[in-house]
Amino acid sequence: MDGAAKKYLQEHNYYRETISMSSQYTLISPYADTTVVRTPEVTLKGIYHSRSNRFIGEEYLLNFRTYSARLDFRIGISRFRARDALLSFAMRDRKEDTTGTIKLPKAKNIRASFSSVLQARRSVRVFDGPIPLEDFATILYYSQGITGYLKLRDKEVDADKIMLHATPSGGGFYPVRLYLVVWNVTGLDRGIYEYFPHHHSLRVVRQDYTSQELEMLAGFGEIDINTAAFSMAYVYELYTNSHKYGDAGMAYAFIEAGEIAENAQLTTTALGYGACDIGGYNKQTVERQLGLDGISKQVIHFTIFGNGGVV
C-alpha cells in the first residue's frame, strides 16, 4: 500500500469495517470466482466447488431472452388474443374446485392517503396479537383478488369474460398462487390454506400442524413467530406459463411475486398492521409442509404478517 493510500485509510478508518463486511463472506462463500479477496481457503474451495457450480443466476441471465427472433416465441406472443387462448382464460375459474372451501368476507374499502401509505410502509418484525378475518381477507383480495374483467367479443354460453386480478401477470397466466399459513387470525382456524381468487375463498390444505412445525415453517431470526398472525408463501406453478414463455416464465414469476408482495404490504400498512418479506425461508421444508412437489410447484417468496407497526 503506498503512502497516500495508508494516509487515506488512517483518516477514514471506518472504511476498513465496510471492507470487512464485503470480504468476510470469502471465508464462508462457496462462490470463489466472484469474491474479491482470495484467501488460500477460498482458492481451494473454488477448485473443488465453484468452477463446476458457478452462479446459476449468471447462467440463467446469459440464456435469458436470447430468442426474441425465434418463430415460436413470436407466434406465442401474437396468439395472446387468439380465440382458443381467450376461451381458456375465460374458463380459468373452473380450476378452483369449491367443494369444502371457506368463503372469505368481502374486502374492506380502504380509505387512506396513497402517498402516506407508500411512505409509511416499513418491514415490521415485532408483532402483537391476532388480526381479524375481515382484514386478513382484505389483504388477500388486494394482493391477488379479482378486481375487473375483460369482455369477450364473441362470447359463449358459459365463457363471456376474462377475470383480471389486482396485480398484473405476463400473458394473463397468473402462475403464482398464494398459500397461507394461519395461526393468529380471529375467526379462522389455524391451518394451511390456498387462496382461490376467483371465488375469494380458501381451500384447506391441512389443519393439523404442530407448534414445532410452525417454528420450522415460519420462525426466522428475530421474529417471534407466536406474536405474528399469518404468513404468505408465493407458489410458482412452473407449467402454467412456461409452455408459452419457456425459461423466461420463471423471471416473470419472480416479478409477479414481487408485485403481489408489494400490494400485500401496502394493504397491510394501510390497515395499520405490519409485514416483513423473508428471503431466509427454508424452501424444502416449506414446500413439504404445503404439500407441494417442489418441481412443478415451487415456493419462490415468503412474507410474514402481523398486528403491529413497530419496525
Ligand SMILES: Cc1cc2nc3c(=O)[nH]c(=O)nc-3n(C[C@H](O)[C@H](O)[C@H](O)COP(=O)(O)O)c2cc1C
Ligand atoms: C426479497 C426480500 C427478502 C427479505 N428477507 C428478509 C429476511 O429474511 N429477514 C428480514 O428480517 N428482512 C428481510 N427483508 C426485508 C428487508 O430487510 C427490508 O426490506 C430492508 O431492510 C429495507 O427496509 P424496509 O422494508 O423497512 O424499507 C427482505 C426483503 C426482500 C425484498
